Amino acid sequence: MTNQKRGLKMKQKWIFVPVFVLSLSCFGAPRVHATSEPTKLEPVIVTATKTEKDLEKVPAVVTVISQEEIQQTPARTVGDLLANLPGVYVNEPQGVGLVTPQSMTISGLGSAGHTLVLMDGQKVNTPFTDYAYLTTLPVRAVDRIEVLRGPYSALYGSSAGGGIINIITKDGGGQNYIQPWGDAGNFDRYDYGLDAGLNFGNFSLGIFYDHKEVDNYMLYEDKGVDTENRDYDHDRFHAKLTGTLGDKTNIAISGGTVDGETQYGVGDNLGVYCHQDIKHPYVNAQLESFLSDRWILKAQADWLRSEHNYSGETLETINWINTGYATIPNFVYKESLNDTVADRYHGDLNTSWTFADQQILTLGAEISYFSVEKKIVDADTGAILDVQGREGDVTDEDETQYSFYAQWDGTFFDTLELVLGGRFDDYDSYGNEFSPKAAIRWNYIPGGNIKLSAGKGFKAPSLSQLYSVPWSISSFIVYQGNPDLDAETVWAYQASVEQRLFDDAFFVRVTPYFSKADDFITSVRYDDPLNDGGQIMQPENVDEVEIKGVDVELSYDISSGLTPFINYNYNETRDNNTNAILDGYPRNSAAIGLRFNLPVADCCRTYGSYAARYRGSWTSSSWGRTTVTEEVGDYWYHTASIAFLFNKMIEVKGEFFNIFNDRSTTDIDDYLPEFNYLIGVSFKYTF
Template identity: 25%
Template sequence: MSRILPVMTCVIAWAPAHAIAQAARTTPPPSPTEEIVVTATRAPDPIGDVPASVSVISAAQIADTPARGIDDILRRVPSVDLPIASTDEQHPTDTIVSMRGLSGIRALVLLDGVPLNDPFFGYVQWSEVPLDTIERVEVVRGGGATLWGNYAMGGVINILTRPIDRTELVMASSGGSRGTTRTDGHAAVAGQSYGIGLDVGQSHSDGYVEQIVSARGPVSVPTSFTAHTAAVSGEAHLSETLTARARAGWYDNDQNFLTRLNTNTQRNLRTTGSLGWRPDRRSLLELNGFFIDERFLTDNPGTPDGADPLAEEYVQNSHLTRAQDRGASLSARREWSGWLRALSAGIDWHTIRGNDRARIFDETGALTRTDLGAGAQRFVGGFAQADLRPLPQVQVLASVRYQDFLSYDGTDDTPGGLGANLPHRHSNDVDPRLSLRWRLPAGFALRGAVYRAFRAPTLDNLYRAASVPGYILYGNSALAPETLRGAEAGFDYIHDTVRLQATAYDSVISNFITYRYLDADALPPGFDIGARLINAGRARARGVEAELSFRAADALLVTLGYTYADSVVTRNAEDPASVGVQQPGIPKHRVSAGLDWTGPRGVVLSPRLRWLGATSGDPDAIYRTQQHLVVDLGGRVPLGHGVEGFAQIENLFDRRYIGTNDGFTAPLYGRPFTATAGVRVKLD
């Protein structure tokens, strides 16, 4: 579905930092405004000593924000671009994520330093991470490919789960309107030299009918969603200098999307491991590895000839996608106390192999053909970074990555496709970044950065075709990686109970991935319209992001966020109508605000609001969503030692607005009023 958009999906080059992240979790922050973050520099640093635009979402903020998935919370973070609909209310391939107006899938999402982006399509299934198992989320805006590799063109989102540093039990269970239920649990047993943890989660929603009233019929159903996740993790201190960690997780979900026969199921297995050697407190050598196995089945309906599309349907195509994703990295870091504060370097290797087998049926249910798209990718890269302090108040981060890509074993076995044994495609890229932070008196600091980043096409972009009666969209095995050149400048103010950060950015994307329509003589029999993905044109994204957090009183915390994004295609000979049009799904203006008030007897009330301007739903701005203001409300109250009750209301005033309108489905409403209540237990 999302492949029709001009901004297409991409694939990951992995560079995990799980052991560094674990070390940071056990380091107490110097003050409430000096949290420790790891994603910006791949090392634990106070947030006030990082030359980047960074947001941190704590476990308490997650608990107090009405949400079913972490994507509902990230929508309030400046410059994070997500669909208006939540992950359980849209087709999985439309759960795209980008940052700074780049649109499509141009942000890297990590779970404890390991990629969460789907290996075949690039989307993110946010429900894979139960909310009550999260310790915090770090959002680093701006080109991050130098340190983290592929996908990090617009920035990096790192979701960090609860550490295994103490024996504890955390459980939360809730239920409410529209059949909504959610149960999360985290249990850990920790000894002097070991730790074992278990994370589990279950969520369900009967959903609501998303289509506008005029587009509903007998085939329409509420979009329901059920997900389960379980993960076991362990940590062992093999000696005073050697630590081993491992994690294995299982995830599945089932969705009924919009109509009776439109169903999606996913099954993922995710395993990771790391070995860290710290010969002294200033040195770290780390070896990491991971393996991911995925299975995704989507059934998509069509309408029998001459029938009412709102009244009759049949399964027209059934796509089964299988992919395996594996990788390893070796990194080292050495710290000093002089003007050369630290040196870091690492190498990483990453391969993806997958296939998409599509069975195509006629309206009688007979199999008419089977389409196959398959291939493999290999990424090999390395990075180096120097942390320099030429003056006590000046920090300079100089980093560079070399990345080598290879796409091979490609097959495009579809009507009019390119066949099997497609030519291998090889390319490489050098991506530097230079960042500067100058600390001024009274808590102020100035920041600036220039960088280059990249994004490689996914297996979906390269080899998979998607078709419906009369229309087919091809991948393109000759696609080259996109490249971005960007610059940013901003300032920080961190003092006592106030943290303010504002940044202006400007970036240009070359080799922009879009599509072109095919001439009639290039179409296979039975198809009236067809298109193929291409590298064409250029895009520009520039804007301003600002975030303010301050404690107005001992019992009152205030947060404000604002984003302005000017994001347009500047050159596209294949679709001139798209030039100068704001990118799909990117509002020009976005505002968020929140209050956390602690009252008598420990009662906490947390209203949240977000306002988004209208957006384009397609490259030519033919279809539009509606601007809207949504107010949510959360609250919790202590019930006894380690026990609290909580209640959450989404869309408090039940505002109705069109949140999805891309021209491929009927316009869809955003989530209506939904209320849930539950109990959370914390024992240690």
């Protein structure tokens, strides 16, 4: 591996010609609609190997959240749909707002960009920061979710070191329908929208629109915190078209946008009413062509834009005044606009060739082009602002990435499968990475598999971490990028034993894991040479982080339509230099609950769930000039939902969050919303 520094970068301005590639799992997978009778189907998974496999035969630790489970789970955001999985934690620090970036933890890796989030195979981690805003993804349009734990950089490159979350959205569903719906709840929340499915010839089109508004996106008011100017609203559109061209080619086109505004309080100094406007338009075109019985060509091209405009106040300069008795600071603030626009164009071409019985070779090539412009300007004049005494600047950078990957997937004696693969990624900002991986699956008895894997994952520094202009986090704290960063690398080892019994109704899986990360990227603070008592914060590579843990999962599908489940995770994410567990990583977490889908009469069904989630105590360090590390108390979080479906047309549903309002435990107020609920109704007309 070589790591070229910023000084070796040759800027490239060019016209991007998209290369096409396949989406991961958008074609041919079965769907289970909540309006139908419960049907037991074996999901077809493509994410783990980029070739179709029944869930039972996937050589990876995969969880599929089906359409039926999505309907049963109370969910304000896609993050809520993931909350019951062991070792998976979504941190949405602003509730249903969008101001603060969100992070996901899978198997002990949890900072920005460690988890690759896909929607219909398209990366939705933002092009500038690599964060994935799960609150912006359309819950009602989600057909199913595939969650993979472990390193997948050997197939997917950067951001796949911790795992992959692939969100597959709905097309028209095979039957024409329109479905208006509306929800209402406390905190003056109102959501409404329209779903529709249109089917014509060989094509199926799903259309989804929703409007959301809430008067306090943090969903808490009981602790005396400032809740003035905390509204949030958005309008979203998403659509997906699937179909066939001739007898051997499948296509899928999806796209949409979200346009939202978060009111972010009142500035302490100028009294400015702060707010953030976002736009996330995207489009994704996919092609799958069966050239022969043994040869499949797959292609995809996609584009994503992230626009974040934050209106607030910026500390421009600090003047020191000698009063004769003491030297005191005089702060000069300006009303400001923090404006960021970033684009990602991506294309990939891959092919799978079955060259012998159950022997598959997959080859692929990718190209990605990123660009960003970020600036902090005077809201009145548009002039570039200084930031705490530093001359203002504009981030105007681009990045080109080339990737090549190969994988051999061989099955022997119908019970033993071996996968070997690797990927080469080259970035013009810092250098290149090679990511190998090996996995073994042994079907030791019917319904039982032992899975072993070892591989390297990596996370390339984001454009924000490399090139962000200085911006003011608070008085005396300035964040800026670091162009000398190397990529994070992680060697990960995973074992899993899973077993299905009693006609596949009972499922148990135990998954121990161990990872060792080098050049871990974290934010480090230094004394500010321009401001006495101030600090500079910038990302740095630290030495080694070790991660070890185990996931345990049990569930039982009772024939009457009841599914009790229990999941547990033990995890230690440690800094090898200090032997301290890193902030935000509890040792213990668990979920226990019950899902149900039951007939009430010939015309009606009821479905829903109850879950109690436990999150153990962890440490959190303050952002103040004097950093204080505190232990955050453990807590239980209870959710429930119940829905009634009449004649497969009218649905009435209630969703309840933090039912027992456990906010009294020390230091968890900023991590838990108050008790909140949504009551909704929808009407589905088919034709």
